[in-house]
Amino acid sequence: MAICQCCKNSFTKNQSTRTCSMCAATVHETCGQLADAGAGSPAQFKCLKCTSSTNAPKPLxxxxxxxxxxxFSSLKITVNACEGKITACDAKIETLNQHIASQAVSIANCLRQVVDDKAEVQKILTEIGLQNISPKLTFRFGKANTGPRPLKVIFSSSSDAMEVLKAKSRLTSPQYKSVTMKSDLTPRQVQHLSTLRKELQKRTDEDDIILISTEPTENNASEFCQASIQIVLQQLKLSETLTISREQMQSTIENKAQQKFVDIS
Known part of the structure; x- marks a missing residue:
């Protein structure tokens, strides 16, 4: 049942109803009044809520x-300014996607090349009788599609690498006639090793280092003992020399320190 929006009472058949010209609410005729709308305009019916200053709806x-x-206009200007940047970003993203797609093919080719190189190295090792040695890692120097590129092979230990270098002369198959193998030592490393070899040879020639290649037996026991005694004597002599050198160095340092102290004072 409909009720009056002002007094909240229901309408009866004997009561007259009117519609408010302000809020369009249906109310009792007694719950409103006619208001003057100005010269030349018919009076308007307003409910009690709309006639009060607090409840009257504010004019639009x-x-x-x-x-x-x-x-909205400011946002539209901002969007228009960003459209160019968004378009540039989309173009860059498309370029990157194409680059990634092309690189994916290159990466797949590189991985396939690594597998093929490792298999070929294993064939060469089998050819020279070192099938028990396997390469740990293989990779090529330089850029792809630039002609022949050096292949570096890394083994599990340096002894395996030395075994391969020693056996490279056995690679006599015609299909490997253009293959050469060498150590990857730098020129400075090669020079350092050469210096160490010369120093070792010099000390061996001067009897600073005595190499005993035989095992002691009843026949050579005396010779073995003499060689051992000589080694011990050389070690004692070297130790004595080092002790004297340390004492001289310490004395020199103390003299210099004392001299500086005297100069300062």
Whole structure:
């Protein structure tokens, strides 16, 4: 059942109802009054809520809508300014996707090349009788598609690498006639090793180092003992020389320190 929006009572058949011209609510005729709308205009019926100053709806203004339209225009300008950047980003993303797709093919080719190189190295090792040695890692120097490139092979230990270098002369198959093998030592490393070999040979020639290649037996026991005694004597002599050198160095340092102390004072 409909009720009056002012007094909240229901309508009866004997009561007259009117519609408020302000809020369009249906109320009792006694719950409203006619209001003067101005010269030349018919009177308007207003409910008690609309006639009171506190409950009357505020007149509509365009200030709020103007603020919204100004903000919308600002957003539209910002969007238009960003469209160029968004288009440039889309173009860069497309270029990157194409680059990634092309690189994926290159990476797949490189992986396949690594597998093929490792298998070929294993064939060469089998050819020279070192099938029990397997390469740990293989990779090529330089850029792809630039002609022949050196292949570096890494083994599990340096002894395996030395065994391969020693056996490279056995690679006599015609299909491997253009294959050469060498150590990957740098020139400075090669020079350092050469210096160490010369020093070892020099010390061996001067009897600083005595190499005993035989095992002691009843027949050579005396010779073995003499060689051992000589080694011990050489070690004692070397130790004595080092002790004297340390004492001389310590004395020199103390003299210099004392001299500096005297100069300062």
């Amino acid at each position: 203004t365009t200030e709020h809508f103007q603020a919204i339209m100004a903000e």
